Amino acid sequence: MLKQYETVFIATPVLSDVQIKEAVKKYRDIITENGGEIVHEEDWGLRKLAYPIQKKTTGFYHLIEFMADPQFVAKLEIQYRRDERIIRFLTFAMDKHSVAYAEKKRAIKAEVKTKEV
Amino acid sequence: MANQVNNEIRYLNPPTVEVKKKKYCRFKKSGIKYVDYKDAEFLKRFLNEQGKILPRRLTGTSLKFQKKVSVAVKRARHLALLPYVTDLLK
Numbered sequence: 001m002l003k004q005y006e007t008v009f010i011a012t013p014v015l016s017d018v019q020i021k022e023a024v025k026k027y028r029d030i031i032t033e034n035g036g037e038i039v040h041e042e043d044w045g046l047r048k049l050a051y052p053i054q055k056k057t058t059g060f061y062h063l064i065e066f067m068a069d070p071q072f073v074a075k076l077e078i079q080y081r082r083d084e085r086i087i088r089f090l091t092f093a094m095d096k097h098s099v100a101y102a103e104k105k106r107a108i109k110a111e112v113k114t115k116e117v
Numbered sequence: 118m119a120n121q122v123n124n125e126i127r128y129l130n131p132p133t134v135e136v137k138k139k140k141y142c143r144f145k146k147s148g149i150k151y152v153d154y155k156d157a158e159f160l161k162r163f164l165n166e167q168g169k170i171l172p173r174r175l176t177g178t179s180l181k182f183q184k185k186v187s188v189a190v191k192r193a194r195h196l197a198l199l200p201y202v203t204d205l206l207k
Contacts, residue, residue: 008155008196010196010197049197050194050197050198050199050200050203051197051200051201053197059197061196063155088195088196088197090192090195090196092154092192095151097150097151098151098153100150100151101150101151101153
């Protein structure tokens with residue numbers, strides 16, 4: 001049984017662009033290699049943190065929405081904990097309302113984009 | 118004319134009749150079913166200046182959604198989208 005999840009992680013701001021991409025790719029690969037399926041991805045870029053974490057005031061936010069087996073989440077979180085580049089993470093199991101909300105939000109975004117073009 | 122007792126109560130100042138504005142749950146009214154923890158600006162409406170969650174008696178949110186708001190705020194705090202403690206938020 002696949003379930004839809006959403007995971008947000010904050011990477012340290014000391015990384016270069018290439019290193020960030022590498023980190024993101026690592027998690028993307030972890031998801032796909034374990035029978036998961038990426039639904040959506042969002043890069044929020046460098047953002048200011050509301051309070052310092054590990055003496056850092058900014059961080060790279062990245063969001064991945066994916067379908068996976070419930071047992072996989074623990075594996076993913078172990079990877080997060082072992083990774084020094086990740087300073088904070090959150091994995092959230094989506095219910096039907098949050099899935100609908102995310103899809104609606106994406107649809108609005110896509111519409112705005114097509115209007116701009 | 119002494120038995121013509123004036124039964125009407127008279128006030129020195131006109132009595133102020135408070136018209137209480139009925140509070141309502143904004144989620145129920147606008148049909149929002151999911152409270153997004155990523156939308157920090159929206160969640161700020163349910164916080165006071167110190168970043169504390171406002172009680173239901175002030176915001177009028179229904180119990181069902183107050184619970185969801187509080188969980189969403191706590192998630193946002195974990196992700197450093199909202200502060201745990203602060204002064205002069207907003």
